[in-house]
Each structure stands twice: as C-alpha cells, then as structure tokens.
Amino acid sequence: MMTRVLQYIGQVVAYGGFIIFVGYLSAAPAYVHLQPGQAQIKLSFSHAGKPVSECRERSDEELARLAPNMRVRKVCPRERSGVAVVLEVDDKLLYSDILQPSGLKKDGTSTTYRKFTVKAGKYKIKIKLKDDFRKSTTIKDVSKLNAGDFNYTYSRKVYLGAGKIMVIDFNKEADGFVFSF
Amino acid sequence: MPGVDHEHKVLVDLLNRLYENLMRESTAEEVEEFLGEIYARISAHFALEENIMREQHYDQYSEHKADHERLLDEIRDIMDDHTAMENSDKDKFAERLKSWFVNHFKTQDARLHGRLS
Amino acid sequence: MLERTQRSGRRLFEWVEAGFNRIGGHRWNPFYQLGALSFFFFWIITVSGLYLYIFFRTGTTAAYESVEYLTIDQWYLGGVMRSLHRYASDAFVVTIVLHILREFFIGRYRYFRWFSWVTGVPLLWLTFAAGIGGYWLVWDSLAQYIAITTAEWLDWLPFLTDPIARNFLNQASMSDRFFSLLSFLHIAIPLFLLLGMWIHIQRMTLPRSNPTRILAVGTISALLVLSFILPATSQEPANLDNLVFTVNLDWFYLNFYPLLDKWSAGSIWALVFGVTLLLVVMPWLPPHKPEPVAVVDLENCNGCGRCFDDCPFGAVDMFPRTDNLPFSHEAVVDSALCASCGICVGSCPTATPFRRATALVPGIDMPQLKIADIRDKTVQAAEKLTGHDRVIVYGCRNGTDINRLQGSGVAVISLPCISALPPSFIDFVIARGHAEGVFLTGCQQGDCYYRLGIDWTEQRIAGLRDPALRKKVPRERVATCWSGPVGFARQKAELVSFRAQLLEMGPNRRNGAIINKTDTPDSKGG
Numbered sequence: 062m063m064t065r066v067l068q069y070i071g072q073v074v075a076y077g078g079f080i081i082f083v084g085y086l087s088a089a090p091a092y093v094h095l096q097p098g099q100a101q102i103k104l105s106f107s108h109a110g111k112p113v114s115e116c117r118e119r120s121d122e123e124l125a126r127l128a129p130n131m132r133v134r135k136v137c138p139r140e141r142s143g144v145a146v147v148l149e150v151d152d153k154l155l156y157s158d159i160l161q162p163s164g165l166k167k168d169g170t171s172t173t174y175r176k177f178t179v180k181a182g183k184y185k186i187k188i189k190l191k192d193d194f195r196k197s198t199t200i201k202d203v204s205k206l207n208a209g210d211f212n213y214t215y216s217r218k219v220y221l222g223a224g225k226i227m228v229i230d231f232n233k234e235a236d237g238f239v240f241s242f
Numbered sequence: 243m244p245g246v247d248h249e250h251k252v253l254v255d256l257l258n259r260l261y262e263n264l265m266r267e268s269t270a271e272e273v274e275e276f277l278g279e280i281y282a283r284i285s286a287h288f289a290l291e292e293n294i295m296r297e298q299h300y301d302q303y304s305e306h307k308a309d310h311e312r313l314l315d316e317i318r319d320i321m322d323d324h325t326a327m328e329n330s331d332k333d334k335f336a337e338r339l340k341s342w343f344v345n346h347f348k349t350q351d352a353r354l355h356g357r358l359s
Numbered sequence: 360m361l362e363r364t365q366r367s368g369r370r371l372f373e374w375v376e377a378g379f380n381r382i383g384g385h386r387w388n389p390f391y392q393l394g395a396l397s398f399f400f401f402w403i404i405t406v407s408g409l410y411l412y413i414f415f416r417t418g419t420t421a422a423y424e425s426v427e428y429l430t431i432d433q434w435y436l437g438g439v440m441r442s443l444h445r446y447a448s449d450a451f452v453v454t455i456v457l458h459i460l461r462e463f464f465i466g467r468y469r470y471f472r473w474f475s476w477v478t479g480v481p482l483l484w485l486t487f488a489a490g491i492g493g494y495w496l497v498w499d500s501l502a503q504y505i506a507i508t509t510a511e512w513l514d515w516l517p518f519l520t521d522p523i524a525r526n527f528l529n530q531a532s533m534s535d536r537f538f539s540l541l542s543f544l545h546i547a548i549p550l551f552l553l554l555g556m557w558i559h560i561q562r563m564t565l566p567r568s569n570p571t572r573i574l575a576v577g578t579i580s581a582l583l584v585l586s587f588i589l590p591a592t593s594q595e596p597a598n599l600d601n602l603v604f605t606v607n608l609d610w611f612y613l614n615f616y617p618l619l620d621k622w623s624a625g626s627i628w629a630l631v632f633g634v635t636l637l638l639v640v641m642p643w644l645p646p647h648k649p650e651p652v653a654v655v656d657l658e659n660c661n662g663c664g665r666c667f668d669d670c671p672f673g674a675v676d677m678f679p680r681t682d683n684l685p686f687s688h689e690a691v692v693d694s695a696l697c698a699s700c701g702i703c704v705g706s707c708p709t710a711t712p713f714r715r716a717t718a719l720v721p722g723i724d725m726p727q728l729k730i731a732d733i734r735d736k737t738v739q740a741a742e743k744l745t746g747h748d749r750v751i752v753y754g755c756r757n758g759t760d761i762n763r764l765q766g767s768g769v770a771v772i773s774l775p776c777i778s779a780l781p782p783s784f785i786d787f788v789i790a791r792g793h794a795e796g797v798f799l800t801g802c803q804q805g806d807c808y809y810r811l812g813i814d815w816t817e818q819r820i821a822g823l824r825d826p827a828l829r830k831k832v833p834r835e836r837v838a839t840c841w842s843g844p845v846g847f848a849r850q851k852a853e854l855v856s857f858r859a860q861l862l863e864m865g866p867n868r869r870n871g872a873i874i875n876k877t878d879t880p881d882s883k884g885g
Contacts (some may be wrong), residue, residue, distance in 0.1 A: 079581060093605050097604055170521070225602070226599070241531070
C-alpha cells in the first residue's frame, strides 16, 4: 500500500504526463508541407462551353402547336461543348485535357483545378483554350488538335517569387484568361 | 389486489399442508421441503407487496417493510430450529408459524388492503 | 488471432490500470471513466466555446483579429478560455480513442452491445469535423493549409460540380459570409454530436456520463494549468496569395493531413471509408459465440419487479400478465439486450437454495448455469471440505482464475457475474455449515464487466438493496475481495487472512452447538 504522500506525487506525475502529452502534440512537431524556395501555379476555371450546335428558329406551325407560355422562337441545344485546355511552361507541356461539361444533360460548366508546385524563378507561360467543339466532332484527344483550333490563346513571361501563388482563371466576361498573383 | 390475495391463499394453503405434515410425522426432508417452499414464496410475496407499496407511495411503507423483514428473519429462525430440533416441538412450531403469518395479515396487510383497494 | 490481440491488449490495460489504482484508487482511476470523462471534456469545450463565440467576428480579417484580441488583450480570461477550448478538445480525442481501444480489447462491443458500438462511429466523424472546423475559424496560416487541403480532398468526391477549392484560389475569392457559414457549422456539428452522444448511452440503465468529483476537479485543474503555462496561439494571418510552408499541426485532429500530401485523395477516402466500414461491422465479425439469455418461468414469477430494477442493460421489462395467474405483471426478457450476466437471477426472491433441489425453479434463470446447478455444486463442493477454516469462494469469470485458489479447505464456484449469486446462498452456506465462511470475489471495484454487479452485491450485503443478506448472517464470515484479473496476489493474501480469522473465531455455532454439515439433511443426498 502506497503512503499518502507517494500517492499524491503519483497523481501529480500522472496529471503532469497528461498535460505534457496534450500540450506538446497540440501544436508540435511542426509539419513541413512545402520545401522553402518554391512557388505555385494554380490553373482553375469554371467555364461553360458553347452549345454543341447552332441554335435554330421555330417555324410558325411549331409555335402554334406549343402551349402559349412556351412559344419561344429561338431554341438552342442544351448540351454544351467540352473545354480543351493546354498549359505549357517554358515550351514544355505541363497539362492538357478536354474537360467535359458537368450535369446529367451535359449542360453545366466545365471545371478544372490543378496545382503545380515549381521552384521560384522566371517562367514563360503559354495557355490555350478551345470551347466550341461541335456535336459532330470525333476528336477525343487533345494532342490531335492543331494550334489554330484553339479560340483563346495567351502567352506571358512571369517571375514567381518564393512563396507566391499564381492563379490562372478564365473569365468569359473579361474575354479570356485572368492571371493573378 | 388480486395477485396479493392469490398469494395469501397459496401461502395459507402451504402452511396448512405443512401443519398436516407435522401432525402426520413425515420425514424431516419433507418438512424441509415445505419450509423451503414457504420461505421462497413468502420472500416473493413480500417483494411484490413492497413493489406495489412503493409504486402507490403507501404512507406506512417503512413500517410494513420492517414487519416483512422481521417475519422473514423469524421464518429463517424456524427453519434453522427445525434442522436442530426434536420431534416433540413440532406442533408448537407449526402453530408459531401460522399465528405469526395470520397476525401479519390481520394487522399490516389488512391496513394495506384498505388503503390501496 | 483476434482473440489473442484482444487478450494482450486487455492485459496491457489491466497492468496500467493497476498502477493507477495504486496511486489514486478506483474512484480516481480515469480508465474506468473514459466515457464519462469524454462527456466532461465536451462540457468544458461547450462552455469555453460559448465565451469565445461572444467575441468571434465573422470576416476575412475580422476573424483573426477577434481571436488575437482574446489571446493577447484578454489573455487572463479570453485567452485562457481559448486555450481551455483547444486543450479540452485534444483531451476529448485522447479519452475517446482510449475508450474505443479499451472496449474493443475487453470485447464489450459484441452481441447486444452492437448498438453502443455502432452509434459511436458517426460520433467520430462529427468530432473530427467539429475540431477541424474550429481550427479553420481562426483563419491563420494553419487554417489556410487546412482549408485548401480539405477542399482539395473533398473535391475528389464525384457529385460536386464546381470544385470547392475554387473558393480558396486567392484573397479575392474569400468572402466574409464564408465565416458565417463556418461559424454556424461549428455550432451545428457539436449539437448533432451531443444528440449522438445521448443516443450512444441509451441502452444502459444508470449510464455514467459524469466522472467522479475528484477526477473532474483534477482534470479541469490540469487543463487550466496547461492553459496558463502554454497559451494557445494563432499562427501567421492567412493570405491565400502566398504559400504556407510549415504549420504547427494539432496532431490530435489533423493527423491525417500530412498523408494527403503523400497519397492521393482517392486513397485517403478509401482509407477513411474502409476504417469506418470495418468499425461498423466489427460486432458481427467471427468468432461469433453468443450466450443463452435469461429465461422467465411464469409459475414462479409474480411480477415483483426486482429483476427489472437490477438489470444493468434494461433487458428485463414488466408486461401485463399472459398466463392465468391473477398477478398484474410478469417479467419479460428482451433477448436483443440481454448480456447473459445473471444479475437478474441474483435478485429473484424465489432463487433461494433453501428450496429443495427438485422444486428449485426460480422466476428467472440462466439456462447455462441454473440456480439448481449452483446449489448442487455448492453442496457437492462443501462435502469435500475439511477444517474449521473451510471456505467457499464465489467468483466471476472476469476476475482472476479462481481455480488457482482451490485447496483442501477451499472450494471455488465460478459465475458470469458475482451479482448473479442470490444473497440467500451466503445465508445457506453459513447457516447449514457447508463452510465456515464465504469469500466473494470478482472484478476490480469501479470496473465490473457488467457495470453494476459489484455495487449491487455490496448494497445487498449492507442491507441497502433487496434482496438483502439476512442481518443475522455474521458478517465476519463474509468477505469480499474486488481484485480484478491482475489482483491474484492480493486475492490470495486476503483469502489466507480470512481463513486465519475464521480459525480464530472458532467454528460457527447455533445455541452453543457447533453447526456441522453432517447434521443437515442436505448432505443426505440432497
């Protein structure tokens, strides 16, 4: 049987151990997520491609057949084009893909979110986008596209300091790519 | 309370049979059988009565319960005495047992019935 | 393989717990109160959190600033509250993990306990969601790291259209309203967690959701001391235009974040779902050996309700009578909840060995170890005992292996739980001279495998709970030793000294004559 004093000491040690365990692991050891001297390029956009075919006008007979509240002359296909994107850094291909539109009827936006961790420094960035694939197209592979097929192209030289993030977004209203950093 | 009444009848019946057995001079084992059965039935009976009293917030619960405990103790005494006793004490025995139970029924249980029925 | 792991784990816990018992006793031992401690930490988190909530401002810069105000300007109260909030949350994870491990090693998750185990699984998810959300609210560089990593991980799920990570692209993407959402979630998730905690303890009578006072005072004092000597602080303010290189992680909540850097999001999802699925199906994994449940005999049951009062798992309920007897109720056992512990049998007034063996069918009984069999074992074992210090030991199978105590003067009878023994048996053994003393032993006090067995036994002997041990039974001839599985040395020592005491007292007498078992009818083939 332990004496009272020894018991109290034991309890203090127990509480002390508990405090040390909780206190230490609550904020240590530090975790190194990225090595120093690095920067990042984030390519991310949410862009709806053009409709896969031309819109057409309804004839008068067709309109007459519809309910009065549905009589709109212009009818466009719901399905949207996929969005092809190619990202080249210093003339080397970093990323390319054809992004399918989201949604069951393929009428949503095409989205992407890609992160590229690079060493800090100067880079030549070239980015190309195509968003007007027609329904008739059979091209499934980005590499089959020619330079002229892309309807948006942008090239730029950037300096990425250590710890900087450069975001490449695409905004139809701004008529093209948006670089921010 | 039909359950309690029923048990009273069963217990009285058991006691009567015990009395008859004692009178007929059956073996010690047979008497032990009755005593054991009575003890178990009375324990269960008291447990049921106490449960009912608690549920109905009977005002004399502790007195009645104390009586139960006293009775159970005395029955155990009777059982132990029987194990060690001689034949001549048998009839005194049965009378003793019967009178206690009847007395309990007349006083405590009668009041209980009056209050709860 | 599973059983071997469980045995080793259980032994490790028992060894640690024995140490803790030595320094603080069973009422202080935190390992017997891991669930209750978890509840206690939850309350500390809630109260400190409410205080923080009063001062927290929802906004991309306001969030960080309001927390800094509490930490620095109001360091003596707000800062302490913040530290208490963080450290109690960490302690919450500690006790939860220990609780899960302990119940797993002891095997208290199978059969009827599946409900408690399975309802605990969503609580793990909610706890981590709440903790991660809490760190997110501060909007320092750690929060930035968490936000981006979590968003990228969540984006792997196929049903999301726009990637969540787009909300954290750069400083311009963030809005103040995001913090309103986070703040709301950080209250809603713990509320659901509390609801889940309540459900988690449903299938238990008298669940222990509060620790003993001594432990409560001790732990909150320890957390306060920690809060003063190591105040919780924020890291650099978040800036989505810049990278976060190094973070001081809270390894209790954020332990799997480094994994997200090394493995793909999909494999982490597989890991998390895999672990969740494994936890959920664990109660049904082999070996599957359920025990028979308690059985009611209506002829011997008058609906007195003692089994209903004593069952630690609410498996016995009183229902209106279904036979022709004029009693109002009968006991009914719910086989889905029955632990097969036999505590109900120990409480039944008709389960007394004074009834003859032929008629010994109690109102409720365990088929695998009937009362009549316990009586037979008692009488047969007693026949072989000699000496004025002969003892019958009744023990439970979750304590030591009591067979090791057997000897020429010691007989042992094992029960599922010590409280399965009706007190009448103690009276029977001593009054009829089957032994000079009765030694009751079982689990460690505070740690009855069936939760309430030791409490009920102690109260029955003290006359505080029915069925009470008859007052006239000499208590010097009844010994209890709550040793638990590792306490064999103490158990043996106490048995030896008990027997020495019996020798000193001399043989049991009635009206001066020694009670000798050869005089009782039981020995004549009874």
